[in-house]
Amino acid sequence: MPGTAQAAWWQAKSRHFTVYSEGNDEKLRGFAERLEKFDYLLRRLYKPADAEDGSPVQVYLLTGEGKVRKLARNPNAAGFYTTSTRTAFAVLARGDKSDKFDMGAEEILFHEYTHHFMLHHFPVAYPAWYVEGFAEFFSVVKFPKNGSIEFGHVPMVRVPGLVLGQPYPLKQLFARDTDGLGQRDGDRYYGTAWLLTHYYNYTGSARRKEMSAYLNDLAAGVPDKSPDSYFAGGLDGLEKDLKAYMRHRLSASSLTSKEMKIDEIVVSPVDPAQGALIEDELRLINRPKEDELPAIVTAIRVTASKFPDSAYAAALLAEAEWAAEQKDAALADADRAIAIDATLSRAHAVRAQVLLERAHDSDKAEDWKAALTAIVRANRADTEDPVPLALFYRYHAMRGGKMPDLGYDGLYKAFTLLPQSSDYRFNFVHAMAARGDYATASLLLDPIAYSPHASDMREAAIRMKAELDAQAAEKSGEKAKKPGNPAPAP
16 A cells, blocks of 8 residues: 555554554554453453443553653653543553563553453442452563463562552551552552452462452442451451461463454554544543643644545544534534545534534424434444434433433443443433432442542542432332442541
8 A cells, every 4th residue: 555654653453442553563463462362361250241342442552651641631640541432542652661660551551451341341339449459460461472461460560568668557458548648658558459359369268258258248239347347357367367478479370372362453554634633632532621622623623624635634623623612613524524424423423412502502393303313323324432322312301301212222322332431421320310210320320439539520429329329218118328428438
């Protein structure tokens, strides 16, 4: 193919990932293969009952940590993971870590993808230490030349905190989340969470049964049981055994290449317009502040002008203009993108959002019809795009009246495609509550309410859970659960 050797960006597409690399990186296929092996490992070990894969995770490999830190708005970040309205995505700096006691970009990705996997397939109320310990346990994997994958290795970044600072006291570990931890205590907390998870996975003693009972009861919502009651000798006894375990040589495990089945990985150059816009697109989808949007729109408009025949560029510009409330421009550029490529769901979705707001303002039958037509076309263009699916629900919610099954079904599928999105999760919670299914709505909030990290979102989920639990109890005629913070107490 003429000119492909000079492509600025390349992509590797596999079943669960799309990896974008800045520059023709000959290691790109191998990186994508490692990601698929890692996903296979998690599925092989935990056999999720939910067959839904969800939307593929997009991974962006940038040249230089400076770009990553700027996008993350964090001067110390080597990589980060988050969600947009369409997909979960991770941004990493290419290159190896500088020191074995650093957390490299791949370790960050494996840690965050483990969270992603847990939230997708096991979205229950696990304690903060286990959520982080589980992710730490899988953050260090090795890929020997024989094609296998090894896991269970010690995360060297946590060794100084464990060895020099001693493990974090278990009574505190079980009683708190990660909020407010300094670097020293943070290393001890994460290191001890990893150690306890490793102990849980490798010990053949009664401790494994005790830990399983504890975690299962928490996930099932068994109330008011002290962690001490699950373990022989209480948490003090467990801590004594854990320290003894740490003094022994720790085990690791592996899957051979023959045990793994990895689907085809296709490497190809990225369309020049898309490649030129990737970094601005990342700025747009990574929750920019309102005052940042005009500059993002301007940057995308300048680059898009160099690709007048690109539907992708026009659609991205329309999406940016919609975010910046430049509605007329958004509609014009969405229509321009559709004229170039009528199969582009992203452009139809922007058009639908503009027309939906117009219909809400006018309340004219013809405007509502135009909005619904645009939503249908967006969905037909890509039935796996969660944005138009969620718009079906929004359309009927804005128009009022009884919500049809189509609205619920659209929101449900958007949620199942991207359950990591807090927006879709909260919207689905509201939908279940509107249907009177308060118990299910409350359970859906567990991953946010029990998050290891303090946030306004977690506090909102906690308050909402208390309200939903009270409504569920009233509906069933039972005594309402005692209100309170379901997150681990500080």
